[in-house]
Amino acid sequence: MSDTTNHQRIIALEAENAALKARIASLEARLQLNSAPPQSLTHTTPTATPELSAEEYLRYGRQLIMPQIGLPGQLRLKNTRVLIIGIGGLGCPAASYLSSAGVGTLGLLDHDLVELSNLHRQILHTLAYIGRPKVLSAIDRLRAANPNVTYIPHITALDKENALEIIQNYDLVLDCTDHPRVRYLVSDAAVIAGKTVVSASALKTEGQLVVVNKPTSSEEGGRGPCYRCYWPRPPPTESVVSCGEGGVLGPVVGVMGVLQALEAVKIISSGALEGQRAPASANEAAAGSPGTEGPSKPEPASMLFFSSYSPTPFKTLRMKGRRADCISCGTPSDPALKITASTIPDYDNFCGPGPDAVLLDPKDRRTVMEVGEMIGRENVVVVDTRDETQFGITSVGGSRNVPFVLWQRGGKVPEEFWRAVEEEGNSADPQEEGEKGKGTKGKEVVILCRRGNDSQEAAKMVMEDPRARDWKVTDVVGGIGEWARKVGGVVEY
Ligand SMILES: [Zn+2]
Structure with a gap:
């Protein structure tokens, strides 16, 4: 067997092992619950409330003594199942604080493996876990700090086939993903399953947080707006920038993840979720709910904005309530548009092509090795569409920068593109100056970007422009990253 096959086998076995451990823990917890006699919350001494062990009283003491939490709040945390979708920059701090706070069951969902470039912000992962599933890396770290929690690994991507099935097993969902397509999927599935979602995002130096489908007495139907009430349609693909492309500061995404955990603790400990979940067992039903508070007090829907370089970094905007005609949580004028369990949209199509889309004909694409050999030839111009900062970090010798923005x-x-090509053309053939495009006949323009996505869009635009009709226009498969790995002379970042 090759090393790769062995490595994959190890990962699969680790996942299986983690799933079995989680199952054992879950069964043990259920056994404990079934054998414990119903308890009344009027008993307040440790010996009279076996729901918390003596160790747990000590462990959670600093938050237990706060009136906002108290024993009822701590028991609610312990009896709640939270699903964290995405164990990256948001999910790592969120999972840490929820595990530390004593949430009884934490589901962790992510299909990705740990990479070196994750470590500047994804604080649960370590060098030892590079190449292994993020979910297992996170669970190992979380369990080392708090083994009382039941951790459930979901090493999978969330899609329309599995979203509802997974989400309905939890009481609260934290959307810690970095792509809008998942945000719509999570919101739609959560509305159908009747679950609240704490959703956050972070990009560059800014972040935002919103709670969707939140239990509230101020809205008809007892629920606040869903994600689609705020943004009915996903943004076009070309405007979607994920962290990998756009960059993000570690502490910024960390702040947003911590705020998600805080929001979750507030929602859970207040008892706001109690109307939405069925008791897990007959004994739990007999014991009654841990506290006395019902759904949260009426409060208008709001969204939190964090702008880390602003002198006033936090702003909260009051938002409109639910849209009556929302296709997810409302009643659309055309009933056929209503999203149901069997009509959750195909988000890949809905949001346009994914991160590794192919827009160009293969004959119009070149490998980094081919372009590497063409560099320096007359009539070859390499145009790099990465932004100025990235171009400043590393670039292919002789290439011209025309940022994709x-x-x-x-x-x-x-115009900057025509000017760049014209200048290269004139330097190659100083006899033909003046008229735009002149002196560039027979030229090949190669467009390069970070990964080979923006370059395809740019190349397509050039091909469709009559001013480039005499040129060969190509792009570079895999972009500067592939160049760094195969040709060298530039750094991978
Ligand atoms: Zn809605």
């Missing part, structure tokens, strides 16, 4: 802004080939 300029292409997006005008929806056409930017």
